[in-house]
Amino acid sequence: MHTLSKYKLVFSRQELALIAITVIWGATFLIIHTAMSHTGPLFFVGLRFLGAAAIxxxxxxxRMRHLTLTELRGGAVIGTSIFIVFSLQTFGLQTVNSSTSAFLTALYVPLVPLLQWLVLKRPPKTTTLVGVALAFAGLVMIAGPDALHVGLGAGEIATLLSAFAIAVEILLMSRFATVVDSGxxxxxxxxxxxxxxxxxxPLFGEGIPDxxxxxxxAALGLAVASALIQFTMNWAQKTVSASRAAIIYAGEPVWGGIIGRMAGDRLPPLALLGALFIVAGVIVSELKAAEKQQDDTPLPDDDGVRPTP
Incomplete structure (x- = not known):
């Protein structure tokens, strides 16, 4: 039986990069909240990602002259999943309170290792599963007790589907990352x-704002952030498994809460405890047996390129 002393904490530079972008991601909450009082969500998302694409x-x-069919196909399905996430969350928030939305969205964390196992045939290691459980528990605490008042309305169903779409997006990035150019x-x-x-x-009845x-x-600033975030995700998930990436991404509301606190917001005690659970989940997922570096990502081939899942 392994004891705690037989494990060591190891972060790769790719994992550290993902942690860094979750800090940036968390900072966007305050910017988006301010912008939403002046524009509709779909127009803002469209402008934000148009700017990111241009950057x-x-x-x-x-590099674009060497664009391959695989990159075109992969980029199209990942971009579609990004759109689906935003549109479903937007639709859900019309009838579902923000706490319940946060809780239902958090289901992507346990969904990722399940889909990774079923679709990519790559079972996550034990420490990853423990990290997933801790991160999900932390997200539920941050959502608050009101989040558990879940019905079966159209808003709840849309938000559940958005959680599934997030999990699929993370999985798709892992699937294509090894065979495409990140840029x-x-x-x-x-x-x-x-x-x-x-x-x-037009489908959502949203017009162009004044x-x-x-x-x-805000859109230009977030375009820069989105360009950096999307590139880093595509680059880092060449070597970081979908399950560990999902745990790291769960830290987004933690950083958002810290930055919000700096802006004058106050987090309730339960949310603070949830933040600690998420941090613990990230740390536990990175524990590796000292005498045997087990991992849930494939080993590289002789040429240093990881085989396609």
């Missing part, structure tokens, strides 16, 4: 997410 295109323009696929997925958001505006420097400045 990635400028940076990786020389090129980032351009495609950001453009697809933007285009679908703009096209969906001009405001608030939503324009």
């Amino acid at each position: 990635c295109l400028v940076i990786f323009r020389k 090129r696929i980032s351009v495609v997925q950001c453009f697809v997410a933007s285009a679908l958001s703009f096209l969906a505006m 001009f405001s420097w608030v939503w324009l400045t």
